[in-house]
Structure formats: C-alpha cells, structure tokens
Amino acid sequence: MRHPVLFAMVVWGFAAVSGGYFQEVAAAEMLFRVVDGKVDARIYNGYRRYHAGCNHCHGPDGVGSIFAFSLVDRPRDIEQFRRVVRNGQSSGGTSVMRGFADDPNFAPYIDDIYAYLQARAEGVLGRGRPKRLKP
Structure with a gap:
C-alpha cells in the first residue's frame, strides 16, 4: 500500500x-412508471384487469383475503407470476387457483397486472383507483 x-x-x-x-x-x-402519484397506462390497465377478476380471491388492491394470500406483501418474481397465472396452482392435487392462459380478458395482460402489483408492493402506489398520467 x-x-x-x-x-x-x-x-x-x-x-x-x-x-x-x-x-x-x-x-x-x-415495469411501471409513477409520477406525482399518477400512473402510466400499463399500471392503470393492470389495476382494471386485477379488479375485474383477481380481487375476488386476493382481495382489494392485492392485500389478500381469507381465500388467497396477499400479492403485495409476498410478491413473486415475474416469471413465477406468469407461470401461476397462466397455468394455475395446485396444492396436494387440489386446485387452489385455476389457470387463465385461455382467458382473453387476462392472458394478454399478465404483465400489466404484475406492474400494478409491483407498484403496490414497492409502496409507490396506494390503495384505490390510481390517477392516470396524461399521454
């Protein structure tokens, strides 16, 4: 030295x-962009898609329910998330979650849903309907 x-x-x-x-x-x-509390089109679409189907089991805003765990407190990596949403998930031979690979309302928007949940998990997006960024 x-x-x-x-x-x-x-x-x-x-x-x-x-x-x-x-x-x-x-x-x-x-996978998201939040500016001054306003979200990009991907997150907004993810919010809409999530609340069209996922919230029934995973609770409003991804916080979990008695039917399914929180997607905000225990986020998965994107590859695992895609696989579970497309193929579903079972536990001991019992279906826990059905797959959405053939559902045109969800399959094309998996990454948007993930972006919404990722923003929630990172704490940059609160609960409720987000406000959109102007294009």
Missing part, C-alpha cells in the same frame, strides 16, 4: 460506478 490515496480513489470510483449500475438494473426491472 504505497499509494493509499490512489487506492482510495480507485475503490471510491468502483463503488460509485457499480452503485449507479445496480440502480440502473433495479430501475430496468421495474
């Missing part, structure tokens, strides 16, 4: 660059 200042600068530079990289990666994984 003949050059502690140089070493400190290299470590600081790496931390600054990698920290920015990880923030970009985290932002890229978010």
